[in-house]
Amino acid sequence: MIRYFTAGESHGPALSAIVEGVPAGVSITLEEINHQLTRRQQGYGRGGRMKIETDQAEVLSGIRFGKTIGSPIALIIKNRDWANWITSMAQFEKNDEKTAKITIPRPGHADLAGLIKYGFDDIRPVIERSSARETAARVAAGALSKVFLKALGIEIGSYISAIGAAAEPSAEVQLDGLLSQGADAISRQADLSTVRMLSKTTEAEAVAAIDEAKKRGDTLGGIIEIFITGVPVGFGSYVQHDRRLDAALASAILSIQAIKGVEIGTAFENARKPGSEVHDELHLSPLEGVIRKTNRAGGLEGSMSSGQTIHLRAAMKPISSLITPLHSFDIETLQPLPSRFERSDTCAVPAAGIVAEAVVAPVIANAILEKLGGDHLDEILQRLDLYRQSIHNTFCA
Ligand SMILES: Cc1cc2nc3c(=O)[nH]c(=O)nc-3n(C[C@H](O)[C@H](O)[C@H](O)COP(=O)(O)O)c2cc1C
Numbered sequence: 001m002i003r004y005f006t007a008g009e010s011h012g013p014a015l016s017a018i019v020e021g022v023p024a025g026v027s028i029t030l031e032e033i034n035h036q037l038t039r040r041q042q043g044y045g046r047g048g049r050m051k052i053e054t055d056q057a058e059v060l061s062g063i064r065f066g067k068t069i070g071s072p073i074a075l076i077i078k079n080r081d082w083a084n085w086i087t088s089m090a091q092f093e094k095n096d097e098k099t100a101k102i103t104i105p106r107p108g109h110a111d112l113a114g115l116i117k118y119g120f121d122d123i124r125p126v127i128e129r130s131s132a133r134e135t136a137a138r139v140a141a142g143a144l145s146k147v148f149l150k151a152l153g154i155e156i157g158s159y160i161s162a163i164g165a166a167a168e169p170s171a172e173v174q175l176d177g178l179l180s181q182g183a184d185a186i187s188r189q190a191d192l193s194t195v196r197m198l199s200k201t202t203e204a205e206a207v208a209a210i211d212e213a214k215k216r217g218d219t220l221g222g223i224i225e226i227f228i229t230g231v232p233v234g235f236g237s238y239v240q241h242d243r244r245l246d247a248a249l250a251s252a253i254l255s256i257q258a259i260k261g262v263e264i265g266t267a268f269e270n271a272r273k274p275g276s277e278v279h280d281e282l283h284l285s286p287l288e289g290v291i292r293k294t295n296r297a298g299g300l301e302g303s304m305s306s307g308q309t310i311h312l313r314a315a316m317k318p319i320s321s322l323i324t325p326l327h328s329f330d331i332e333t334l335q336p337l338p339s340r341f342e343r344s345d346t347c348a349v350p351a352a353g354i355v356a357e358a359v360v361a362p363v364i365a366n367a368i369l370e371k372l373g374g375d376h377l378d379e380i381l382q383r384l385d386l387y388r389q390s391i392h393n394t395f396c397a
Contacts (some may be wrong), residue, residue, distance in 0.1 A: 002145060002362045006137035008077075009128035010083035015137040016076045017293070019144050019362075024064070024070035026148045033057045035078065036143040036354065037136060041376045043350030044194040045163075045210040045220070046344050054079050059139045063359055068144070070375055075140045079262035081098040083205070085156075089128070102127065103331045104340045108320025115331065123331075127167035127342065128253040133259040135355040143359025145365040150184075151377055151383055152368065154230040156361055157183030159190035160197050164213065175227075179309055183227040187357070196350040214346045217324030221258070222349035226312040226356050226363055231299070232388055233290075233307030235367040244303035245367050252359040253314045256352060261315030265298025280308075289395030312360070316352050319345050334380075 001021050008015030036053035055077050062073030063302075081088070102123040114126030123364045146156060159166045175198075175353035178185040190196040197203040206222075213220050236245025250262040270278040280292040292308060299310035325338030345351075372387070374380035 001366050002038060003140075004362065006134055006141065008079075008134065008137060009089060009125075010079070010131035010133035011081055011089050011128060012079060013075045013082045013132065014021075014078045016074065017137040017141040018072050018074050019032045019062070019141045020072040022068050022144050022148055022365075023369070023375055023377050023380060025070055026068040026144075026151060027066055028063060028068060028121035028144065028147045029066060029201060030057065032147055033059075033075070033140050035145040036139050036146070036358065040136060040139045040351050040354040041072075042191075043196065043348065044207055045214070045347030045349075046351065047345040050345075053079065053136075055136050066101065073144060075137070077136050078086055088124070101365070102340070104328050104337055105331065106320060106342070107326045107328060108317070121331075130257070132348065132352075132355075135256065135351075139355055139358040145361035146357065148365055148377070149230075149361060149368075152230070152381065154300075154364060154368075155183040156191070156226070156228050156357045157188075158196070158224055158226045158357050158366070160195055160206075160353055161196075161223045161225050161351050163195055163200075163206035163222040163347055163349050164209045164318075166202050166209045166222070168197065168199040168202040169230045179227060179229060183309070184230040186227055190353070194350075195347075196353055210347050213347060215340065217322055219319035219322055219345075220347040220349070221316040221318040222347070224314040224316065224349065224353045224356050226253070226314065226360060227354070228299070228310035228312075230362065231305040231307070231310060231364060231367075232384070233391065234304055235364075235371055236300070236304040237370075238302045238304065243370070245305060245363070246300045246303050247301075248309070248358055248363045248367075249312060252363045253312060253356055256314070256355050256359060258313050258316050258319070259352065259356075260317050261346075263298075263313040263315075264300055266296045267298070267310055270296055280306075283396065286290060286397035289303045289392060310364075312353070312356075314356055316349050319348060 004017055004019040006017045032055055041050045057075050057077050060074040062071045087095050110126050110130035111123045115123050193203050195203055195206045237243040246264055253259055253262045278296055280294045280297050283291050285291045295308045299306050299308040321342055321344035323341055328339040329336050372380055372383040
């Protein structure tokens with residue numbers, strides 16, 4: 001099974017990740033990892049930090065001659081901004097004169113709870129690790145699972161359907177054509193847009209909304225649509241809470257900074273309708289086997305993949321750092337004060353979509369590995385092929 005950890009402070013020397021359990025024999029290039037890192041850095045509304053960093057991964061272990069060898073894969077991504085923080089983020093020597101303590105917690109951030117929990121008198125360490133800069137390491141780690149899944153015919157894609165009040169009318173976006181080519185097609189199309197939207201009208205509204213928010217010193221959140229294609233029926237399980245695929249996917253998405261809601265299929269719309277208008281009826285086709293004319297369940301039934309496209313939706317709250325300050329106080333003087341501003345994005349929803357793709361990849365990969373086992377890609381491919389074949393033989397004429 002794949003598991004991974006990340007380490008690194010936002011302004012420390014580097015971010016790092018150790019990824020264990022990627023099967024041997026998966027062909028991977030550094031460009032594929034770096035491509036995902038570049039995608040995470042894009043998007044209209046990003047702040048100054050993304051101008052400083054050009055994220056590039058270095059692989060320290062686990063890959064030989066362009067193929068995984070089954071060993072833990074260690075990755076690092078250097079922080080270029082570290083050069084400006086060597087004194088205030090020094091690991092050992094403290095220079096009091098050059099290190100200002102941060103004592104005003106920012107609402108909507110980990111600042112206050114983190115300070116109290118870890119017993120600090122300076123908020124800086126909380127800011128450094130709770131920052132979404134950490135997601136660069138998760139995107140690099142997730143790229144490995146994405147490449148493994150791609151080799152199995154499973155693709156993960158995303159696009160942005162809303163930024164602030166600029167929300168697409170779903171009728172305007174024709175997803176079926178893109179999805180029939182695989183979820184990558186959605187991402188490729190979305191990546192052409194500066195806000196990763198598929199509707200040109202909504203894109204223009206979103207760009208205007210970001211400009212407007214920036215002018216006001218305000219920020220915006222939005223909605224991310226995530227699609228996973230090519231997952232056969234029966235991955236995940238209903239037999240135990242911790243094997244439920246819908247729960248694992250939702251948990252992974254909620255682990256992303258600022259993501260506060262997850263929806264599977266059209267769950268919230270379904271809640272307002274009778275069952276006869278919600279459940280995806282089963283039909284048999286001689287050529288395709290089991291088919292459904294709708295996918296309101298979002299490709300997950302009984303906590304297992306249904307064989308349809310998995311569709312998840314994530315709600316991102318507006319960025320917590322506002323140039324126009326929110327109310328706060330000083331933890332030393334206990335005097336009310338406006339919140340301090342740390343360089344920040346106005347909107348990071350497009351980037352969060354790339355992070356969402358990365359964090360669901362190991363969840364899906366683990367559902368595959370749990371059912372099929374296998375240490376080498378070839379072994380897993382053979383087992384998957386047999387499984388697909390047996391489903392085909394059962395339901396097709
Ligand atoms: C890709 C990405 C970029 C982000 N950039 C910023 C940012 O520039 N400024 C900021 O205040 N929050 C940013 N956030 C959100 C914060 O990291 C997050 O809201 C904060 O750490 C508090 O955590 P919580 O919202 O999960 O409670 C970003 C989140 C993501 C996913």
